[in-house]
Amino acid sequence: MTSAPAATLSPVPAPPALWRVWLLGTGQRTPVAPAEAAVGPVATAAAAGAMLALGEGDPWPAALTPGIVLGAHLLVDRMRAFHLPGLIANLLGLAAAALAVTELTSGEIEARLLFGAHLLVYLTWIISLQKKTFKVCWSLVALAVLQVAVASVLTAGVQFGLALAGFLALTLWALTNLSARWPDADRLRAPGREAAPPRTASVVRAGRVGVDDAGASGRTVAAVGGVALALGLAIFLLMPRMWLSRRPPMDPTRSSGISAAYTGFSGEVRLGALGEILESRELAFEVEVERPRQGHSLETNDVVAVFGTEEPLFRGRALDRYVQGRWSDSLGARESIDSIPRKPPASATVTAVERYRLRPIGDEVLFHAGRAAAVTFPQSPDERAEQRALDGLLLRPRSLANSAEVEYVVYSVEPTLEAPEPLYLDGRMRKPPPPPPGPASPGELRRLQRYGPREPLPGPLRQRYLQWPEELPAVTAAAEAALAGTEDGSRLRTAERCTSYLRDSGRFGYSLDLSVQDPTIDAVEDFLANKRVGHCEYFATALALMLRDRDIPSRVVTGFKGGDLNGATRRLEVQQRHAHAWVEGHVNGRWTTFDPTPAAARQESVAASGPRFAGLMAAMNEVEAVWAEYVVRMSLDRQRATFGQPFAAAWDRFRNAARELIGGEDGSGPRFDGRAGAVVAAALLALAGLGWAGRGLLARRWQGRRERRARESAVRFWRRFVRVAARRGVAPGDAETPSEFAARATAAWADRLDGDLAALPAAAAAEFYAVRFGASVLPPERVAQLSAGLDRLEERLRDRR
Secondary structure (H helix, E strand, O other): OOOOOOOOOOOOOOOOOHHHHHOOOOOOOOOOOHHHHOHHHHHHHHHHHHHHHHHHOOOOOHHHHHHHHHHHHHHHHHOOOOOOOHHHHHHHHHHHHHHHHHHHOOOOHHHHHHHHHHHHHHHHHHHHOOOOOHHHHHHHHHHHHHHHHHHHHHOOOHHHHHHHHHHHHHHHHHHHHHHHHOOHHHHOOOOOOOOOOOOOOOEOOOOEOOOOOHHHHHHHHHHHHHHHHHHHHHHHHHOOOOOOOOOOOOOHHHHHOOOOOOOOOOOEEEOOHHHHOOOOOOEEEEEEEEEOOOOEEOOHHHHHHHHOOOOOEEEEEEEOEEEOOEEEOOOOOOOOEEEOOOOOOOHHHEEEEEEEEEOOOOOOEOOEOOOEEEEEOOOOOOOOOEEEOOOOEEEOOOOOOOOOOEEEEEEEEOOOOOOOOOEEEOOEEEOOOOOOOOOOOHHHHHHHHHHOOOOOOOHHHHHHOOOOOOOOHHHHHHHHHHHOOOOOOOHHHHHHHHHHHHHHOOOOEEOOOOOOOOOOOOHHHHHHHHHOEEOHHHHHHHHHHHHHHOOOOEEEEEEEEOOEEEOOOOEEEEEHHHEEEEEEEEEOOEEEEEOOOOHHHHHHHHHHOOOOOHHHHHHHHHHHHHHHHHHHOOOHHHHHHHHHHHHHHHHHHHHHHHHHHHHOOOOOOOOOOHHHHHHHHHHHHHHHHHHHHHHHHHHHHHHHHHHHHHHHHHHHHHHHHHHHHHHOOOOOOOOOOHHHHHHHHHHHOOOOOOHHHOOHHHHHHHHHHHHHOOOOOOOHHHHHHHHHHHHHHHHHHHHOO
């Protein structure tokens, strides 16, 4: 038989056959450019920079990372136009460390943490400009993971949680893609040694994923991600929350984008400043109002009955001093204050229970709608709120940071005939006279609900609320115009006429336009005489000064009005756009609320600044509420109540049912009980079902393992045959199929083989096809038979060399 000519190499080798890519050690690996292997680490670094910027709440420097690393990938990896030499990269690293150290000198805890975060950012920029070796790509991924870890300390928003899930999937894909695509010669090269020979892309035994098996890569990512998610969820649910503190470790105002204090809610407010937040949809607080007597949450038509207004007014600060367009609190926030009770009053007197979740506002004020009789803090039961008796200002405890989110409960009661606030005269507290005996009459109670209790106003205190700035002729003219033609000179009628003049006369309009027509005069004068349009602060200021012009003590109150009711949670979601200002005037011995802002126009403005997709925003708010409830604030007690107690209760029911079924309720002996038997039977069936499912899963895995081992055995046999043939001068061609290679080997050894050995190459190729492409499984006997035949073939070829 004529032997086949020896295989020759063409100047341009053909692409390797698919079967050679699949085998270990029998050919060249599919060549992949390093740029393609670096895509995953570069994307991971870009995502980490965006997440760090989201967590920090400041675009510098992390927000620049996506643009820098993507631009570097284009220049260094794709175009190969530029890269940083090692010496320059080291010098830049030292400069980055020096720049980051400047933040460390501030001494603040947050600055110390951000010092490390910014150093990670600078190093990411430098490394991205270097040639992408295997180690450089791993360094990018490691720096990205560290940046995300720092960002997780800076923020607790649900957006970051969703981004974290995406980052996990992206990182798993990046590492899998990097491990599969990067050439082995670069990864395994050691100093002083030649590059290790390239290996094929897919090795079942070694557990690696080949570039020709995108499905396997996807399955690997899904499997690793699923296992990591399951383990992380189990650890999160079962690990006791012993570490959880009452205070967050960082200042949440950085991550929420909130300034040191909400504009318009500090102790000093510039006229017009409140308009800066009236277009913001950022959530200020959530409140759930319960009506204990009715046994349900607050409905829209209950607001008037509970709070006496069409929309609830959430009271914040009361401001009494006006000078050149600025309202201020003439008393210090902590002056003339007293602790408010923690113990809730008798349920018969409680009109509403207000449960608040107040976002960080940078101020110590606690908002409330009703007359607060007690305040509790579920997360800090021992803390006491404080209240300034002079104007009802409610303050958080000193131990709770102003920049921290706080949960609190306000118990509102019906107003009573007695004055509930101690009076202050010349800085000294004097208790009010004893209340009159007996409850209030129905008519008096209605007046109390609207106007509050009668409170005599001492002379110095009265002068504080009658403080008048420089001449304001437009204010005096507006008061005269409002009262023109009226004969009723009572203070209540005067206040109502002034309110109606601003709100209902049509002379003034509602607008968020902050422009000034005449900057040389007072802002309220410009509003009354020139602009005649403005938002609630202008209307409230005008009314307060008009009342003072008529010798009626008044003050401006800032807070919120209304909100969006979430139908799923029954919580009122109050956003910054609901901010409002109104007036309290001392009329007929009572502090009475007057709201001069045109209600319809304000409601249109609030609705126009609301979200366009209200349903989607409500769903997002619900997701955020679940995230905050079960992730951010998952304390040890809440963990036990949510996860531990249900399992413990189920186990107790099963144990009691089994005891009754076996020993009877009184221990008299076994007897059948239908309820107990049903519980035990259901539990046993559930356990049996789990066992059967687990058995089937294990059986399938075991069978699959046996099949994989059998296929690996067949592949090892064929691999051995290829190596034997190569040592005897018959190497596989680049574009040659297994059957063609077997036929050429048989022709080359025709003078050396006879009988069953001559048919062995063709049989081996057939078995390889059946296993590799036909999903067949070789029995151990056949594998042993082929191995024995290969031993004889190798011996025959050695003897006849």
